[in-house]
Structures are given as C-alpha cells and as structure tokens.
Amino acid sequence: MISSNQLRFSYSTQKKFTFPDIHCNDQETLLILGQSGRGKTTLLHLLALLLKPESGDIVIAGKSIKNLTPQEVTATRAKHIGIIYQRPHFVSSLSVMDNILLSNYLANQKEDRRKARELAEQLGFADHLSKKTNQLSQGEQQRVSIARSLMNNPNIILADEPTSNLDDDNCQRVIQLLKKQSAQIGASLVVVTHDQRLKDEFSNQVFL
Amino acid sequence: MNLFKISMANLREKKLNSFLSALLLTLGIGMISLLLLLNKQLDEQFKRNLKGIDMVVGAKGSPLQVILSSIYQIDAPTGNIPLAEVNALRKNPFVKTVIPLSIGDNYQGFRILGTTPKYIEHFNVKLAEGHLYNASMEVTIGSKVARDSKLKIGDQFSGSHGLDSEGEKHEDKKYKVVGIFKSSGTVVDQLIVTRLSSVWDIHEHSEGGKTPEVAEVEHSDGPSHVDPEPDEEGKDVTSALIQFRNPMGLITIPRQINDNTSMQAALPSIEINRLFSLLGVGIETLRTLALIIISIAGVSVFISLYNSLKDRKYEMALMLSMGATRTRLFLMLLIEGLSLAVIGFFAGIIASRVGLWVFSNAAEDDFHYSLGQFALQPEEIYLFFGAIAIGIVAAALPSLGIYRLNISRTLAEE
Numbered sequence: 025m026i027s028s029n030q031l032r033f034s035y036s037t038q039k040k041f042t043f044p045d046i047h048c049n050d051q052e053t054l055l056i057l058g059q060s061g062r063g064k065t066t067l068l069h070l071l072a073l074l075l076k077p078e079s080g081d082i083v084i085a086g087k088s089i090k091n092l093t094p095q096e097v098t099a100t101r102a103k104h105i106g107i108i109y110q111r112p113h114f115v116s117s118l119s120v121m122d123n124i125l126l127s128n129y130l131a132n133q134k135e136d137r138r139k140a141r142e143l144a145e146q147l148g149f150a151d152h153l154s155k156k157t158n159q160l161s162q163g164e165q166q167r168v169s170i171a172r173s174l175m176n177n178p179n180i181i182l183a184d185e186p187t188s189n190l191d192d193d194n195c196q197r198v199i200q201l202l203k204k205q206s207a208q209i210g211a212s213l214v215v216v217t218h219d220q221r222l223k224d225e226f227s228n229q230v231f232l
Numbered sequence: 233m234n235l236f237k238i239s240m241a242n243l244r245e246k247k248l249n250s251f252l253s254a255l256l257l258t259l260g261i262g263m264i265s266l267l268l269l270l271n272k273q274l275d276e277q278f279k280r281n282l283k284g285i286d287m288v289v290g291a292k293g294s295p296l297q298v299i300l301s302s303i304y305q306i307d308a309p310t311g312n313i314p315l316a317e318v319n320a321l322r323k324n325p326f327v328k329t330v331i332p333l334s335i336g337d338n339y340q341g342f343r344i345l346g347t348t349p350k351y352i353e354h355f356n357v358k359l360a361e362g363h364l365y366n367a368s369m370e371v372t373i374g375s376k377v378a379r380d381s382k383l384k385i386g387d388q389f390s391g392s393h394g395l396d397s398e399g400e401k402h403e404d405k406k407y408k409v410v411g412i413f414k415s416s417g418t419v420v421d422q423l424i425v426t427r428l429s430s431v432w433d434i435h436e437h438s439e440g441g442k443t444p445e446v447a448e449v450e451h452s453d454g455p456s457h458v459d460p461e462p463d464e465e466g467k468d469v470t471s472a473l474i475q476f477r478n479p480m481g482l483i484t485i486p487r488q489i490n491d492n493t494s495m496q497a498a499l500p501s502i503e504i505n506r507l508f509s510l511l512g513v514g515i516e517t518l519r520t521l522a523l524i525i526i527s528i529a530g531v532s533v534f535i536s537l538y539n540s541l542k543d544r545k546y547e548m549a550l551m552l553s554m555g556a557t558r559t560r561l562f563l564m565l566l567i568e569g570l571s572l573a574v575i576g577f578f579a580g581i582i583a584s585r586v587g588l589w590v591f592s593n594a595a596e597d598d599f600h601y602s603l604g605q606f607a608l609q610p611e612e613i614y615l616f617f618g619a620i621a622i623g624i625v626a627a628a629l630p631s632l633g634i635y636r637l638n639i640s641r642t643l644a645e646e
C-alpha cells in the first residue's frame with residue numbers, strides 16, 4: 025500500500041511542483057499520466073524515497089516516512105519498493121542472473137536463485153540468464169528489470185515509463201507481465217507514464 | 233554474491249585498462265625487487281670473498297684491477313711481482329699472513345691458481361672428496377668447476393695459457409685432479425687450486441732450462457710462520473693477499489710498499505667502496521626509474537577507476553537505490569584498486585626472479601659467479617605494503633565521488 029498527502033517539491037524557486045494526492049492499495053494498480061515536464065519522474069522519485077519532499081507525507085506499507093533516518097529510508101526502499109526505470113540499466117559487468125540476485129544481496133536478503141529462475145521462466149528470458157545484460161534486446165532487458173524489482177517481494181512496484189521505448193507487442197507483453205506479477209505477490213503497482221497506449225489497461229488513473 | 237565478486241567482474245569488464253595498470257605496477261615492483269636482490273647478493277659475494285683480507289700487493293697499475301683479479305678473479309692481473317719482495321713483507325712485524333698467488337692459465341675458462349695452503353685455510357674451504365694437492369701438477373678443484381667441467385678425481389687435463397679458454401694449450405704438461413672442494417659460496421668454488429710450483433713448472437719451457445722440482449722448505453725466519461712458504465730466488469708471482477696483525481699496519485705498510493718497492497699496495501675496502509659508488513649511480517638511476525614507473529602505475533589505476541566511475545555513475549546510483557550503502561560501494565571500488573596492486577606486486581616479484589635467473593646465467597657464463605637466491609627479501613614486505621598503499625590511494629581518490637553522488641539526478645538524467 026502506498027499513499028501520498030499534499031506532496032510538494034521544488035528544484036529551484038522557479039521550478040516548483042505540487043502533486044495530487046495518490047492512493048494505491050495492495051493488489052491494486054494505479055496509472056499516473058502526464059506530459060513531459062509535469063514532474064512525472066520527480067513524483068516517482070519522491071514515491072521511491074529517492075527524493076525528500078519539501079512538505080507533505082508518504083505512507084508506505086502503513087508507515088509514514090516522516091522522521092526516518094537516511095539509513096531507514098534506504099532499508100525501507102530496498103525492502104518494500106521495487107523500481108523499474110524507463111531505460112533498463114544494469115551492472116554491466118555482471119550476468120543477467122547476478123543482476124537479478126544483486127537486489128537480494130544489496131537489500132541484505134538471502135539470495136534466492138530458485139525464485140530468480142522461476143521469474144525468468146515466467147517472464148520468458150530463462151535462456152539468457154548467463155549472458156551479459158547488453159546482449160539482450162530492449163524488451164528482454166525491460167523484463168529482466170521487472171524480475172529484478174520482484175526479487176525481494178516488495179510491497180509496492182513503481183514503474184517509470186516502463187513501455188515508452190518498446191514496440192506495441194512488447195508494450196502489451198510487459199504491461200501484462202507487470203500486472204500479473206504484482207498481483208501474484210499482492211503488491212501495489214504504480215505506473216508513471218505519458219504512453220497513451222496504457223490508458224485502457226488501468227482503471228485507476230491520476231493526471232498530472 | 234559479494235563485493236569481491238563484483239569487483240573482479242568489473243576488472244574483467246575493463247580488461248585492457250586493468251591489464252595496463254597491473255603491468256605498470258609489475259614493471260615497477262619487478263625492477264625494485266630485482267635491484268634489491270642483485271644489490272644484496274653482489275654485496276654478499278663481495279663481502280664474503282673480502283673477509284679477512286686487509287691488503288693486496290700486485291704489480292703497479294690500477295689498484296681496483298689488482299683487487300678484482302686477485303680477490304674476485306674477474307679481471308686480468310696487472311703483471312708479475314718478484315716473490316722475494318713478497319716474502320720480504322713477512323718480516324714486517326705488522327704483517328700476519330702473506331698468501332702469494334700466481335695466475336696465468338685456465339681450464340675451460342676456470343682459472344688455475346697457484347698458491348700456498350694458507351689460501352684454502354683463509355677461505356675455510358673443506359674437501360668434499362679426495363685430498364688437497366701436495367705435489368707439483370696436482371690440483372684440487374672447486375665445486376662449480378667439478379660440476380661444469382665434469383672433471384673427476386684422477387682425471388688429467390692440460391691448461392690453456394691466458395685467462396680465457398681460447399688460449400694456447402700446454403699440451404706437454406698435464407694437471408691431475410686429486411681432490412674436490414665442498415661448495416663454500418666463495419671464489420674458491422670456481423677455481424682450480426694448485427701449488428705455486430705447478431705454475432712455475434708449466435711455464436719453465438718458455439723461460440729456458442728446467443729447474444729441479446721446487447721443494448717447499450720449512451722456514452725458520454720467524455716462529456709465527458708455521459706454514460711452508462716457497463722462497464725461490466728469481467721467481468715471480470702475480471700478487472699476494474696480506475693480513476695484518478693490527479690496524480696500525482694499514483697506516484704504514486701501504487705507503488712503504490708504494491714508495492720503496494716495485495709493487496703497489498691496494499686496499500680492498502677502499503677499492504670496493506669505490507666500485508660500489510660507481511655502480512651506485514646506475515643503481516640509483518634504476519631505482520628512481522622504478523619509483524617513477526610505480527607512480528605512473530598509481531596514476532593509471534586512478535585514471536582507469538576515475539573513467540570507469542564516470543561511465544558507471546548510473547550503475548552506482550542504481551545500486552544505491554537498490555539498498556547499497558555508499559560505504560559498501562566505496563569498498564567495492566577500493567577492492568578493485570587493491571586487487572590490481574596485489575596482482576601487480578606478485579607478478580612483479582615473479583618477474584624479478586625471472587630477471588635474476590637470466591642475469592645469474594649471464595654472470596655465470598662471464599664470471600662464473602652465480603646469484604641464486606630467490607627467497608623473499610624483508611624489503612619486499614615493505615614493497616608489498618607500498619604497493620597496497622598506492623592501490624588504496626589511487627582507488628580511494630576517485631571513489632570518494634560515491635559520497636557526493638546524487639541518486640535521483642543521476643537516475644533521472646538518462
């Protein structure tokens with residue numbers, strides 16, 4: 025579960041953002057639509073605790089993030105939030121498998137190879153586990169980053185433009201997988217995008 | 233998964249950069265280590281053979297040449313001196329021992345040295361088999377001579393005139409091997425030792441009528457001289473090693489000799505110090521060069537990590553967003569630098585041993601000296617910590633950027 029309340033953020037005195045409140049229960053999905061420059065990525069970074077809001081509050085898994093120390097913020101993010109970025113990025117020196125396991129390792133969780141392999145099979149890249157990530161196609165890379173975000177069974181999955189670099193087929197496939205996987209682990213799925221193709225896929229929508 | 237594994241993967245990812253950094257460190261460490269090994273072993277070789285010899289007398293010429301030819305057997309002798317003058321030194325109250333040496337022939341490049349039993353006593357060399365030469369034309373050979381020339385007890389051979397094996401052979405007179413010395417690490421290992429009279433006998437034919445076998449007579453000119461010393465009117469020797477009874481001899485005798493005789497006195501300690509200070513310039517230059525190479529290796533590690541960090545900024549931000557602490561990533565980068573330093577160090581140590589081996593083979597061919605100590609030197613422990621320090625500093629400086637990395641901005645930029 026994730027919700028926000030009167031979030032404000034400013035990069036400078038000219039560039040100020042006030043965001044609408046959002047709310048997304050466990051197992052629910054939410055689409056945040058907006059054109060470029062409306063602060064989509066800023067909102068996502070706020071929700072992902074990568075940025076500290078100027079004012080307002082965020083509640084993650086029933087806990088307010090106000091008064092958390094930086095260490096607690098990092099731990100909360102690692103444990104409860106799975107993030108999928110617009111352009112899939114990886115540690116390029118590691119194999120696909122190790123990149124997925126990295127999220128276990130960095131969150132101080134036990135490395136779950138079986139889960140990684142299961143996810144790879146469900147997401148359709150089981151043959152590529154020992155390859156380097158840059159040997160994969162964009163669509164495959166995006167699916168690997170979905171698997172990576174799911175490894176710690178997060179409470180919330182945040183996706184930043186997960187489909188904007190994909191063709192229609194891959195777009196459909198990725199969004200279906202996202203919905204299916206987040207439902208499987210009972211997480212809230214929040215997708216931030218300007219991709220109009222996703223409009224019909226989500227019942228809950230917020231416009232920036 | 234652990235930090236070490238990720239660091240190694242990162243190093244492998246940038247193979248050429250890692251290779252260059254490690255190679256530079258290998259070169260620098262290898263050079264310094266080789267210099268340490270050479271310096272130590274040359275020093276040891278020189279000191280060991282020098283021990284107890286206070287002065288060398290020889291024909292007038294370069295004093296360094298006298299020392300090199302008489303003690304180390306590596307240079308040509310300056311000429312001959314009359315044995316009578318050498319023996320006259322025994323009468324000096326400051327003189328303890330006089331060991332006359334006669335050089336002139338060789339067998340397969342190994343020098344045949346005519347001397348008195350005192351010489352063997354002085355170097356404290358023991359027999360491995362057979363017995364010490366006691367008649368003219370009998371020889372006892374050093375351990376290295378035995379090994380390389382395959383001479384055995386009872387074998388006969390003829391020496392070649394001069395100091396290299398190309399010289400004219402003395403076919404008519406053959407030496408006979410009667411004993412082999414144990415290896416002692418001194419110059420004796422590479423010598424064929426015989427009586428002074430053997431050397432005279434060999435060269436009799438060129439001087440004319442053959443004189444009867446030189447008898448070694450017990451001298452009674454002083455109670456301290458117990459060993460039989462040959463004293464033959466008109467005979468020459470190449471040089472003589474002198475030991476003093478007390479340091480006072482050092483002050484008066486060399487001057488007396490240089491002023492009043494046809495001989496010259498050379499003091500090994502002074503000449504060897506001079507030699508080392510001449511060599512020292514070269515060694516110092518090489519050492520400076522090695523230090524420069526090591527510094528460049530440090531800079532190379534720095535640049536390579538700095539560049540890769542710029543490329544991997546997004547990766548770092550990603551790992552931070554996935555729960556990595558900055559200290560953890562800093563450690564990861566430090567391990568990359570450290571691994572290069574450790575690899576460079578060990579490769580350098582191995583390279584220096586290979587270098588020493590090559591050098592030793594060359595020295596053995598040219599001078600019959602071998603430098604076969606490959607053990608780790610105590611200074612190399614310091615070198616290890618030096619390499620580690622360079623690795624840490626070179627990796628830490630660019631990696632500190634991790635602590636300033638803005639996660640959100642870095643992730644949003646791409």
